[in-house]
Each structure stands twice: as structure tokens, then as C-alpha cells.
Amino acid sequence: MSARPELIVVEGVTKRYLTSSGPVEALHDVSLTVEEGAFCTLIGPSGCGKSTLLGMLGGLVAPDQGRLLVEGRPVTGPDPRRVATVFQEAGLFPWRTTLQNVEFGLELQGVPAERRRKTATELLGPLGLAGFAVRYPRELSGGMKQRVAIGRALALDAKILLMDEPFGALDEQTRVLMGEWLLDIWRRTRKTVIFVTHSLHEALVLSTRVAVMTARPGRIKATLDLAMEYPRSMESSEMVTLRAKLWSEIREESLRAMR
Amino acid sequence: MTVVGLRLALLALLLAIWEIAGRLVNPLLGVPPSAVVPALRDLLRLQSYPDLPASILLTLREIGAAYALSVAAGLACGFMLGMHRLAGRAWGPMLAALYAVPAVVWYPSLMLFFGLDAASKIAFGFLLGFFPIALAVLAGIRQVSPQLVVVARAYGAGTVTVFRRVMLPAMLFTLVGGLRTGLALCVIGVVVGEILGSKAGMGALINHAYGLLRTADYVALVLVTLVMVVGSDVLASLLERRARRWTD
Numbered sequence: 132m133s134a135r136p137e138l139i140v141v142e143g144v145t146k147r148y149l150t151s152s153g154p155v156e157a158l159h160d161v162s163l164t165v166e167e168g169a170f171c172t173l174i175g176p177s178g179c180g181k182s183t184l185l186g187m188l189g190g191l192v193a194p195d196q197g198r199l200l201v202e203g204r205p206v207t208g209p210d211p212r213r214v215a216t217v218f219q220e221a222g223l224f225p226w227r228t229t230l231q232n233v234e235f236g237l238e239l240q241g242v243p244a245e246r247r248r249k250t251a252t253e254l255l256g257p258l259g260l261a262g263f264a265v266r267y268p269r270e271l272s273g274g275m276k277q278r279v280a281i282g283r284a285l286a287l288d289a290k291i292l293l294m295d296e297p298f299g300a301l302d303e304q305t306r307v308l309m310g311e312w313l314l315d316i317w318r319r320t321r322k323t324v325i326f327v328t329h330s331l332h333e334a335l336v337l338s339t340r341v342a343v344m345t346a347r348p349g350r351i352k353a354t355l356d357l358a359m360e361y362p363r364s365m366e367s368s369e370m371v372t373l374r375a376k377l378w379s380e381i382r383e384e385s386l387r388a389m390r
Numbered sequence: 391m392t393v394v395g396l397r398l399a400l401l402a403l404l405l406a407i408w409e410i411a412g413r414l415v416n417p418l419l420g421v422p423p424s425a426v427v428p429a430l431r432d433l434l435r436l437q438s439y440p441d442l443p444a445s446i447l448l449t450l451r452e453i454g455a456a457y458a459l460s461v462a463a464g465l466a467c468g469f470m471l472g473m474h475r476l477a478g479r480a481w482g483p484m485l486a487a488l489y490a491v492p493a494v495v496w497y498p499s500l501m502l503f504f505g506l507d508a509a510s511k512i513a514f515g516f517l518l519g520f521f522p523i524a525l526a527v528l529a530g531i532r533q534v535s536p537q538l539v540v541v542a543r544a545y546g547a548g549t550v551t552v553f554r555r556v557m558l559p560a561m562l563f564t565l566v567g568g569l570r571t572g573l574a575l576c577v578i579g580v581v582v583g584e585i586l587g588s589k590a591g592m593g594a595l596i597n598h599a600y601g602l603l604r605t606a607d608y609v610a611l612v613l614v615t616l617v618m619v620v621g622s623d624v625l626a627s628l629l630e631r632r633a634r635r636w637t638d
Contacts, residue, residue, distance in 0.1 A: 189544050211546040222541040226559045236545040239555075287545075 138290065138323050139165040139188065144197035146183055156348035157183045160197070163342060163351055167290070170317055170324045172334040174381060175344030175352075176388035181327045182219075184349070185295050188325060189216045201291065211236050215284035219296040221276035223268040223283075229255070230264045233282040240287075250286055257316060258282045274305040281313070285320070292317075294326045298333070306330070310337055314361060331377055335370060336363050343380045346388035353380050421605045429606035430613060438607050439595055446618065449580060449592040452508050453622070456515025457576045464520050464572060468527025482528055489521040493579070497586055506589055515579035519572040526568020530561025566633050570626045577619050592618070 141163040147154045157180040165171045173181045186192035187199055190209040199206045201213055215236070223232045230251050237247035255261050258278045268276055277297055284292055297313075298306045310333055317324055317337075328334055334341045341355045355377065359369060405423050412422030421429075432438040439445070471478040471485065497514055504510035534557050542556045558565075584593020592615050599608035 191540065191544055209544050209546055211544065216541075216544045218537070218541060218544075220537055222535075222537050224538060224556070224559070226562075235542075239542075239546045239551060283545075 136167055137164045138167040138169075138202060139163075139325070140200040140203075141184070141188075142198050142200075144184070144187065144194045144199060146180065146187070146192065146195050158194075159348035159350050161349065161351055162197075163354075165323060165325065165340070167323055168321050169339045170326065170337055171340045171342065172326045172328060172338040173342050173344060174328055174331070174334050174377075175349065176346050176381070176385040177329070178347050178388060179344040179384070180347065180349030181344055182295050185216070185293050185325060185327055188291075189214055189293050211240070211287050211289060213289050214291045214293060215287040215289040216293045217277075217280050217284045217295065217297045219299050221268070221273075221280040223276055223279055225268050228265045228267055229260055229271070229279050229282075232268070232279050233258075233286050235283055236287045247286075250288075251282070254282045254286055257319075259312070273301050274309055277301065277309065278312075281316075285316070290323055292322045292324045294324060296327050296329065299329065306333075311362070313337065318361065331374060331381070332365065334377065335365070335374055341377065343377070343384070346384045352384065418603055419605060421609050425606050426609045426613070430610040433607065433610045433614065438604075439599075439611070441590075442595070442614070445590060445592050445595050446614070448508065448590050449584065449615075450618070452511045452580045452584075452591065453515060453577055455508075456512045456580055457519055457573055459512070459516045460519030460523055460572050460576055461569065463516070464523025464568075465527060467520075468524040469531070471524070472528050472531030478528065485521070485524060485528070489525060493517050494582070494586075497583065500583075501587055506587060508591075511580045511583035511588065511591065511593075514583040515576040518579035519576035522571040522575060523568045526564050526571070527561075530564035530568075531557065533564060534560040562633060566630045570623070570630065573622055573626050574619075577622055581615060581619075 141161055144158055144161045145156070146158040147156050149155075161180075161184060163171075173184065175181055183192055187194055188201070188206065190206050201210070206214075224235065227235070230248070233251040233254055234247045237250060242250075252264065255264055258281070260275060260278060260282070263271065263275065268279070271279065277300075281294075281297065298309050301309060314337055326333075326337065335357070338357055341357065343352045343354070344350065345352045355373070357373070359367075363370060365371075365374070409422045409424060412420040412425070414420070417425075429438065433442060436442055467485070471482050493514070496517060497510075500510045500513045500517070504513050538556050538560065539552055542552050547555060580591075581593050584591040585597055586593075588594045588597075592611065596608060596611045596615070599605075599611055
């Protein structure tokens with residue numbers, strides 16, 4: 132038994148989708164546990180069901196078999212007080228300003244206007260959006276939009292942050308900087324993060340645990356625990372070894388996914 | 391200011407052309423603006439057509455009734471087809487096809503059905519106003535990004551909240567555009583209906599003046615109708631602005 136409680140438990144989860152060419156098994160018997168405060172990355176080839184698994188944890192997708200527990204309670208639907216989600220596309224409401232977008236979740240929870248405005252305004256600084264409170268999404272760059280989306284999730288002050296390839300649509304440089312920024316936020320807020328990515332670099336630099344998924348139907352192929360201190364350098368011998376190990380796991384699955 | 395100036399300039403130019411052209415043709419057929427002014431004065435003093443206020447009121451009431459019906463039926467029908475996938479796929483294209491039929495072909499049967507009085511005008515106005523509203527709702531629903539709906543659900547929104555916070559704002563421009571077009575077409579429907587056959591209303595007065603070749607009176611009546619139409623559009627644009635403020 133680990134000293135820290137297991138915040139998230141996924142047990143034997145299976146999911147099939149009906150498509151026009153018959154049923155497709157997206158996830159097969161997936162089990163995973165995540166401790167409180169962990170930064171857990173799901174990595175694997177396209178279509179391996181990473182997003183489906185994240186959708187299940189967020190309560191947006193129901194499993195066909197198996198169960199998912201958050202803080203010991205089964206997930207039955209979206210629960211923004213405990214789980215906040217950041218999607219691949221920022222998904223900002225174009226008719227809302229930065230501040231109003233960040234406030235969205237609190238507004239739905241019925242938090243009084245003054246209080247949610249205060250919460251959102253305080254977030255803008257760390258988000259690097261201090262001067263952009265009353266701008267609309269169309270006036271923001273891709274990286275800024277994604278930070279607003281992350282702000283919208285952080286404003287909920289949920290324990291768990293689900294991130295579905297949040298930096299996937301950004302260019303390489305912005306992506307690296309956003310990763311460093313996220314790391315800083317995570318270390319300050321001590322949230323439990325489940326992070327979906329295709330990027331080995333992101334997985335190695337950010338995570339305390341990496342779960343490699345197989346090609347469809349998705350299963351957990353291997354998990355790696357990373358104990359190195361932050362910030363991590365990709366040049367250290369430990370990282371170089373880990374990178375090679377992780378790549379060999381993923382390479383095999385990516386090849387299978389391509390066939 | 392430049393915009394207003396340019397508008398006035400165009401108006402002045404058109405009036406000048408009208409004045410010159412109106413003086414060249416048979417005075418029974420052509421009326422220059424200078425001849426319209428006294429006719430308009432007589433009209434507004436209720437000397438040429440004492441029943442002008444009653445006619446305006448009747449036409450406005452017909453427009454109001456036709457528009458209320460168009461909005462109610464258009465929204466109901468549009469949302470039903472838009473929210474229900476099978477219904478939308480089955481009947482949406484039929485709606486668009488019906489809209490393409492020149493509505494005036496229905497008018498004779500509307501007169502047979504509803505008689506010469508207000509009912510047939512309201513029916514015709516409704517027939518014209520209904521389609522753009524229903525189709526705007528359909529188009530608007532299609533514009534709503536499914537991704538934003540997923541985001542809202544993840545943040546705890548139920549069906550009603552998704553509708554109010556995501557769908558309505560996302561489709562607002564299209565919806566309001568349809569409501570505005572619907573109003574314009576209701577006005578056209580009612581006035582055309584009156585001109586095609588009626589005993590009262592602005593269209594009946596226009597018909598009367600035109601039938602008796604009282605051309606100056608006819609033009610004056612048309613001007614009054616024009617003011618009503620422009621007025622209704624101004625009203626609609628004010629509502630549009632309110633709606634936009636409401637979603638912010």
C-alpha cells in the first residue's frame with residue numbers, strides 16, 4: 132500500500148463504439164490507479180482510446196464494462212467540483228471575454244458575480260493574461276487561448292485536472308514554454324493531473340508517471356514511474372535512457388497502429 | 391458624418407432625376423416630387439383620404455398579427471426540426487423547397503379560403519414571414535459548435551443551460567437576421583395582399599388612387615407606406631441591438 136491515497140482508480144474498463152463498418156473496441160480491460168498529487172501522462176498511438184479514457188474520467192462517456200472511481204466514488208457524470216477538463220481545442224466561447232470565459236464554470240455553480248470575478252482576476256496574472264481580461268478569443272494567440280482554457284479549468288479549484296493534448300495544436304516552441312509554465316502551475320497548486328499527449332518530450336519532462344497505451348483496442352501496455360527532480364534536462368543520462376526505453380515501447384504500438 | 395452626407399447626396403440626386411423625368415412625361419402618369427408635396431400635405435391633413443389613420447392602423451394590425459404567427463410557428467418548427475435529427479433530415483429539405491415557391495401563387499386560394507378581409511392578408515404575410523424564421527433557426531442550430539456543447543457539459547451544464555448559455559448565443563446572429571427578414575417579408579405580404587384585393591388598409595387606398603389615376607395621391611400613399619416599412623425595420627434593428635446586449 133502506498134502512503135498516499137489513490138485518488139483515481141480505473142478498473143477493467145472496456146468501451147466499444149458502433150460505427151458504420153461495425154463495432155470498434157476503443158478500450159479493452161484498462162486498469163490504472165493515480166495517486167493524489169501525481170502528474171500522470173497517457174501516451175500512445177492515435178486512436179488508442181486515450182481521449183475516450185479521459186472522457187470517462189470526466190463523466191462525459193460511460194464505460195461498457197468496468198468502473199471508474201474518483202475519491203472512492205464511482206463516476207456517473209460530469210462533476211466539475213472534483214474534475215476539471217482542458218480540451219485539445221481551447222473551446223472558448225467566442226462571445227465571452229477572457230475573464231468571462233475563465234468565470235464560466237463558477238457561473239454555472241452559482242458563485243456570486245463578485246466572488247467569481249475576483250477568483251478569475253487573480254488567475255490572470257499566473258496565466259500571463261493580465262492585460263487581456265476584456266479581450267475576446269479572436270483577439271488572442273493560440274497559446275493564449277489555451278491558457279484561458281486552462282484558467283477556466285483552474286478556476287473551478289477541482290482536485291483533478293484532465294488535459295487532452297492541451298498543447299497539441301501549438302507550434303513546437305510555444306509548446307515547450309507552455310509545458311514549463313504548466314509544470315510551474317502544477318507544482319504550486321498540487322493538483323492531480325491526467326495528461327494526454329503524443330509527445331515523448333512532454334511526457335518525460337512533465338510526468339511523475341507515464342502510462343503507455345497499445346494500439347486499438349487500447350490497453351495499458353506499461354507504466355513508468357519518474358522520480359527525477361524538476362526542472363528536468365533532456366540531456367541527463369537518466370533521461371536519455373528513459374527516452375530510449377519509452378520510445379521502444381511506443382514505437383512498436385505506433386507501427387501496429389499504422390498497419 | 392461623411393456617411394450621412396453621402397446618403398443625402400444620393401437622395402438629392404435621385405429626387406432631381408425624378409423631378410426632371412416626371413416633368414417630361416404625361417402628367418397623368420408621371421408625377422415630379424414638386425407635385426407630390428401638395429398631395430402629401432392633403433393626405434396628411436386627411437383631406438384626400440379621411441380614412442388614412444384607420445387604414446394605417448388596420449395594416450399595422452395585420453402586420454402585427456402575421457408577424458406574431460410567423461415568429462411563433464417559425465421558432466417552434468425550426469427548433470423542432472433542428473433539435474430532432476430524424477425530423478430535420480426528413481422535413482428540413484421540404485421546408486427549404488417550399489420556401490423556393492413564389493408565395494404569390496398561393497394568394498388566390500388564400501382569398502378564397504379567408505375572404506377579402508384582414509384574415510387573407512394575415513395568412514399571406516404569415517406565409518412569407520414564416521419560412522425565413524424557421525430556416526434561420528435551422529441554420530443557426532447547425533452553426534452551434536458541438537465542441538462548445540461538450541465543454542459546457544463538462545463544466546456541469548444541463549440541457550437548459552446548454553440551450554441558454556451555448557446554443558442561443560452561438561446562433562444569435564443568424565436567428566436575429568431571420569427574425570428581421572421575416573418581419574420585412576410579413577410587411578411585404580400584407581401590403582401586397584391588400585393591393586391584390588381588399589376593401590381596406592393601405593393597399594386598398596393605393597389601389598384606389600392608382601385605379602382612378604390620381605397619381606400624385608398614389609405616390610403620397612406609397613411614401614406613407616414606405617415610412618411604415620422603414621419604421622418597422624428600424625424597430626427590428628433596435629431589438630437586434632438589445633438581443634446582442636443580452637447575450638454579453
